[in-house]
Amino acid sequence: DQQVKQNSPSLSVQEGRISILNCDYTNSMFDYFLWYKKYPAEGPTFLISISSIKDKNEDGRFTVFLNKSAKHLSLHIVPSQPGDSAVYFCAAINTNAGKSTFGDGTTLTVKP
């Protein structure tokens, strides 16, 4: 039973437009959510996070939205840049248990 799902394996966007990456979860005990970015031959790096007490967190071009009732979160990148091309992983945590659960990732390609 996969508790964190990223249903789109890939996404292609034109430079300057908005990229929207989606993530769904099933475990209502998750109370903290993170997005990681991974370039080839490197480990994932933390991008942005959101606590379950919020519905939006913004950091520059990156905004994460959380819809708790739908158990859905999304990452918006505006405007998208070619350097944003990478694999994006969504992760969810029950902070009482501590373990991060990752989705399978979405490969974003931003075309110049």
Next chain:
Amino acid sequence: GAGVSQSPSNKVTEKGKDVELRCDPISGHTALYWYRQRLGQGLEFLIYFQGNSAPDKSGLPSDRFSAERTGESVSTLTIQRTQQEDSAVYLCASSPGPVNTEAFFGQGTRLTVV
């Protein structure tokens, strides 16, 4: 260094041999994770250490896999009698603790079983 360090960065081994992968977490980080990423697939959880608590081994795929952690420092992931399906990138991550939840990843060990 200041980051998570994994060694070796690449390992080619013959089927049936044992391998040991090493992870040096960031100093002071109490939580340590091992993940596996097969080619074209997502991050597969293997094992989680948190302080002195019993590790969460629920992700280990078979009894050929084991991991140890010395206190809150180095961890080793051992794969016995390697099989071709064990070929993957093995990623280690550490975080300051269960509450502060951002994980810092190493660059991974690429294991190829031939």
